[in-house]
Amino acid sequence: MPRAAGTGLVGGANAIDGCVVVVFDAMSQIVEIDAVESLAVVQPGVINDDLRAAAAEQGLWYPPDPASSPWSMIGGNVGTNAGGVCCVKYGVTRDYVRELEVVTGTGEVVRLGRRTAKGVAGYDLAGLMVGSEGTLGIITEIVVALRAARSPETTIAGFFDTLVDAGRGVAAVAAAGITPSALELVDRECLRAVDEWKNMGLTSDGNVLLLARTDLPGQAGEQEAEAIRACFEQGGASAAVVAEDEQEADALFAARRLAYPALERLGPVLTEDVCVPRSKVPEMLGRIEEIAGRHETRIANIAHAGDGNLHPLLLVPAGDDEAKRRAQVAFEEILDAAVELGGTVAGEHGIGLIKRRGLASEVSPGVLGMHSAIKKALDPHGILNPGKAFPDIDDHTARTEATLA
Amino acid sequence: MPRAAGTGLVGGANAIDGCVVVVFDAMSQIVEIDAVESLAVVQPGVINDDLRAAAAEQGLWYPPDPASSPWSMIGGNVGTNAGGVCCVKYGVTRDYVRELEVVTGTGEVVRLGRRTAKGVAGYDLAGLMVGSEGTLGIITEIVVALRAARSPETTIAGFFDTLVDAGRGVAAVAAAGITPSALELVDRECLRAVDEWKNMGLTSDGNVLLLARTDLPGQAGEQEAEAIRACFEQGGASAAVVAEDEQEADALFAARRLAYPALERLGPVLTEDVCVPRSKVPEMLGRIEEIAGRHETRIANIAHAGDGNLHPLLLVPAGDDEAKRRAQVAFEEILDAAVELGGTVAGEHGIGLIKRRGLASEVSPGVLGMHSAIKKALDPHGILNPGKAFPDIDDHTARTEATLA
Numbered sequence: 001m002p003r004a005a006g007t008g009l010v011g012g013a014n015a016i017d018g019c020v021v022v023v024f025d026a027m028s029q030i031v032e033i034d035a036v037e038s039l040a041v042v043q044p045g046v047i048n049d050d051l052r053a054a055a056a057e058q059g060l061w062y063p064p065d066p067a068s069s070p071w072s073m074i075g076g077n078v079g080t081n082a083g084g085v086c087c088v089k090y091g092v093t094r095d096y097v098r099e100l101e102v103v104t105g106t107g108e109v110v111r112l113g114r115r116t117a118k119g120v121a122g123y124d125l126a127g128l129m130v131g132s133e134g135t136l137g138i139i140t141e142i143v144v145a146l147r148a149a150r151s152p153e154t155t156i157a158g159f160f161d162t163l164v165d166a167g168r169g170v171a172a173v174a175a176a177g178i179t180p181s182a183l184e185l186v187d188r189e190c191l192r193a194v195d196e197w198k199n200m201g202l203t204s205d206g207n208v209l210l211l212a213r214t215d216l217p218g219q220a221g222e223q224e225a226e227a228i229r230a231c232f233e234q235g236g237a238s239a240a241v242v243a244e245d246e247q248e249a250d251a252l253f254a255a256r257r258l259a260y261p262a263l264e265r266l267g268p269v270l271t272e273d274v275c276v277p278r279s280k281v282p283e284m285l286g287r288i289e290e291i292a293g294r295h296e297t298r299i300a301n302i303a304h305a306g307d308g309n310l311h312p313l314l315l316v317p318a319g320d321d322e323a324k325r326r327a328q329v330a331f332e333e334i335l336d337a338a339v340e341l342g343g344t345v346a347g348e349h350g351i352g353l354i355k356r357r358g359l360a361s362e363v364s365p366g367v368l369g370m371h372s373a374i375k376k377a378l379d380p381h382g383i384l385n386p387g388k389a390f391p392d393i394d395d396h397t398a399r400t401e402a403t404l405a
Numbered sequence: 406m407p408r409a410a411g412t413g414l415v416g417g418a419n420a421i422d423g424c425v426v427v428v429f430d431a432m433s434q435i436v437e438i439d440a441v442e443s444l445a446v447v448q449p450g451v452i453n454d455d456l457r458a459a460a461a462e463q464g465l466w467y468p469p470d471p472a473s474s475p476w477s478m479i480g481g482n483v484g485t486n487a488g489g490v491c492c493v494k495y496g497v498t499r500d501y502v503r504e505l506e507v508v509t510g511t512g513e514v515v516r517l518g519r520r521t522a523k524g525v526a527g528y529d530l531a532g533l534m535v536g537s538e539g540t541l542g543i544i545t546e547i548v549v550a551l552r553a554a555r556s557p558e559t560t561i562a563g564f565f566d567t568l569v570d571a572g573r574g575v576a577a578v579a580a581a582g583i584t585p586s587a588l589e590l591v592d593r594e595c596l597r598a599v600d601e602w603k604n605m606g607l608t609s610d611g612n613v614l615l616l617a618r619t620d621l622p623g624q625a626g627e628q629e630a631e632a633i634r635a636c637f638e639q640g641g642a643s644a645a646v647v648a649e650d651e652q653e654a655d656a657l658f659a660a661r662r663l664a665y666p667a668l669e670r671l672g673p674v675l676t677e678d679v680c681v682p683r684s685k686v687p688e689m690l691g692r693i694e695e696i697a698g699r700h701e702t703r704i705a706n707i708a709h710a711g712d713g714n715l716h717p718l719l720l721v722p723a724g725d726d727e728a729k730r731r732a733q734v735a736f737e738e739i740l741d742a743a744v745e746l747g748g749t750v751a752g753e754h755g756i757g758l759i760k761r762r763g764l765a766s767e768v769s770p771g772v773l774g775m776h777s778a779i780k781k782a783l784d785p786h787g788i789l790n791p792g793k794a795f796p797d798i799d800d801h802t803a804r805t806e807a808t809l810a
Contacts, residue, residue, distance in 0.1 A: 349525070
C-alpha cells in the first residue's frame with residue numbers, strides 16, 4: 001500500500017496486518033515546471049505548499065489547497081482527490097491532474113492521461129486513479145496543470161445569529177450569480193473555543209461567522225466584495241464587513257484557521273466530511289445539532305459552505321469509553337443524515353477505513369458491484385491497499401462475480 | 406449501441422453489422438433546472454443549444470459549446486466528452502457532469518456520481534463513463550453543473566503573415582498570464598475558401614487569423630482585451646484590433662464560423678482532431694503542411710489554438726479514388742505526427758471507428774490492456790457499442806487475460 005504524508009483523516013494510509021507500506025519521503029522532487037504549457041511534473045512525495053511556492057516563482061499557481069497543505073504530499077492529495085478552501089471556485093485535485101505514472105496491480109509501469117490540455121483517446125484512466133485511495137495502482141509521478149497567478153484576495157466577513165440566517169447568506173450569494181474564491185462557515189462552538197484560547201471576542205459579534213473571499217482583479221474585485229457584503233446583510237447578518245487590508249483579512253480568517261487546533265486543546269476530535277446540496281446546509285446543520293443532543297456529544301462545525309461540504313468536529317473526551325461509543329454512533333448517524341438529504345458521506349477526505357459502512361449506505365449494490373469489478377480487473381491479486389475503501393471487498397467481489405458471470 | 410444526434414465525426418455512432426441501435430430522439434426532456442444548486446437534469450436527447458437557452462432563462466450558463474451545438478445532443482456530448490470554443494477557459498463536458506443514470510452491460514440501471522458539488526465516495530465512475538463512447542454503458546439521464554451567466558464577450562483579432570508568427574501570438578498571451586474565453590486560429594486555406602465564397606477580403610489582411618475573446622466584466626474586460634491585442638502585436642501581427650461592438654465581433658468570427666461550410670463547398674472534408682502541447686502548435690502546423698505537400702492533399706486548418714487542439718481539414722475531391730487514398734494516408738500520418746510531438750490523436754471528437762489504429766500508436770500495450778480489462782469487467786458480454794474505440798478488442802482482451810490471469 002502507498003503512504004504519502006499520512007495526514008489523511010479516514011485511515012486510508014494506515015496499514016492493516018501483514019501489509020507492505022510503500023513510503024514516498026525520498027521521492028520529493030519537483031521534476032519540472034513548464035511555464036509555457038502551465039504544468040508541473042512532480043514526484044508523489046512533494047509537499048503541497050512546496051509545489052505552490054515553486055509555481056509562484058514562475059508566476060503560476062497550483063489551486064488545490066487542503067488545510068494540510070504545509071504537510072500533505074501531492075501523492076496523497078491525488079489518492080484522495082483532495083479539496084480545500086478555494087475549490088468552490090477552482091475545483092478539486094482531479095481537475096488539475098493531467099498525467100500519472102502508475103505501477104499496476106500486475107507490476108506493469110504505465111503512463112495514464114496525457115500532458116495536453118485536452119484529450120479523449122481512450123477511457124479517463126488518470127481520472128479513475130484520482131481518489132481511488134491507492135486501491136487501483138501506486139502513483140510514482142504526477143503531471144498537474146497550473147494556472148496563472150491570480151490577483152490578491154479581498155476578505156468579507158458576516159456574523160449571523162442563527163445557522164439558518166447564515167444559510168440564507170450563502171443562498172443570497174449563489175442567487176446573485178457570484179462565485180467567491182472562498183465561502184467558509186464557522187459555528188458558535190468553534191468561535192467559543194477560539195475565544196477561550198485566544199480571547200478574540202468573536203462570540204460577542206454573533207453566533208455564526210461566514211467568511212468569503214473574492215479574487216477578481218481591481219475594480220471588479222471591489223464591486224464583488226461589496227456585493228457579497230450586501231448578500232450577507234440580505235441574509236440577515238448582524239454585522240457584515242469588507243476587510244480593509246491584509247492584516248484585517250488575516251485576523252478574520254484566524255477564526256477559521258484556529259478552530260481545529262482550538263478544539264483539539266479540549267481533547268481528541270473525530271472529523272466528519274459530509275457534503276450535501278448547498279440549499280440543504282442549514283437543514284443538515286440542524287440534524288447535526290439534534291444528533292449531538294441525543295447522543296450527548298459536543299459537535300462543532302466548520303464548513304466549506306459554498307459547496308455544501310461540512311466538517312462536523314466531534315469532541316471525544318479522552319479516557320471516557322462511554323462518551324467515545326456515543327460519539328461513534330453520532331458519527332454514523334451524521335453520515336446517514338447526509339445521504340438522506342441527497343448528499344455524500346465523503347466530500348474530500350475519502351472512505352479509507354472509517355467510512356466503509358457509510359459508503360454502503362450511500363451507493364447501491366449495483367454500483368458497489370461495478371467498483372468490485374473494476375478493482376478485480378486492475379488488481380486481480382488484491383494486493384493494492386487491501387481492506388480500504390470497500391464496505392466488504394470479499395462479499396462484493398463474490399456478488400459481482402455472480403452478477404457479471 | 407446508443408446513438409444521439411449522430412453529429413460525431415469519427416463514426417462512433419455508426420452501427421456495425423447486426424447491431425441494435427438505441428436512439429434518443431424521444432428522450433428530449435429537460436427534467437429540471439435548479440437555480441439554487443446551479444444544475445440541470447436532462448435526458449440524453451436534449452439538444453445542446455436547447456439546454457443553454459433554458460439555462461439562460463434562469464440567469465445560468467452551460468459552457469461546453471461544440472460547433473455542433475445547434476444539433477448535437479447532450480447524450481452524445483457526454484459520450485464523447487465534447488469540447489468547444491470556450492473550453493480553453495471553462496473546461497470540457499466531463500468538468501460539468503455530476504451524475505449519470507446508466508444501463509450497464511448486464512442490464513442493471515445504476516446512478517453514478519452525485520448531485521453535490523464535491524464527493525469522493527468511491528471511484529469516479531461517472532467520469533469514467535464520460536468519453537467512453539457508449540462502450541461501458543447506455544446513459545439515460547444526465548445531471549450537469551451550470552455556471553452563473555457571464556458578462557458579454559469582447560473579440561480581439563490579429564492577422565499574421567506566417568503560422569510561426571501566429572504561434573508567437575498564442576505564446577505571448579500565455580506568457581502574460583491571460584486565459585481568454587476563446588483563442589482560435591484560422592489559416593490561409595480557410596480564409597481563402599471563405600473569401601472565394603463570401604468575398605470578405607480576409608486574405609488581403611494577412612495569411613493567418615487569430616481570434617480571441619475575453620469575458621471579464623467591465624473595466625477588467627477592456628484591459629484584458631487591450632492586453633491580448635498587445636500580445637498579438639508582440640507576436641508580430643500585421644494588424645491587431647479590438648472589435649468596437651457586437652456587429653464587428655460577429656463579422657470577425659464569421660471567418661471561423663464559415664470556414665468549414667466554405668471548404669465543404671469544394672468537396673468532401675475529412676476532419677482531424679489532434680491535440681499537441683500548445684508550444685508545439687507551430688511545429689505541428691509545419692508538419693501538416695509537409696504531409697499535405699508530400700501526399701498532394703489540400704489541407705486547411707482551424708484550431709482551438711489556446712489549448713493546442715487542431716482541426717486539419719483534408720479536402721478529398723469527390724470521385725477521385727486515388728486522391729481519397731492519398732488523403733487517408735495523410736490522415737494517419739497526421740495522427741502519428743501529433744503523437745511524436747507529445748500530443749494525442751483525439752482532442753475532443755473521440756476514437757470511434759476511424760481513429761482505432763491511431764489510438765494504438767498513442768497508448769502503450771499495458772494501457773490498452775487496462776482498457777480491455779475495464780471493458781470486460783463492465784460489459785462482460787461485449788454488447789455495448791461493439792467494434793468501437795478499441796484498436797482490436799479481441800486481441801487486446803486476449804492479451805489482458807494473459808497479463809492479468
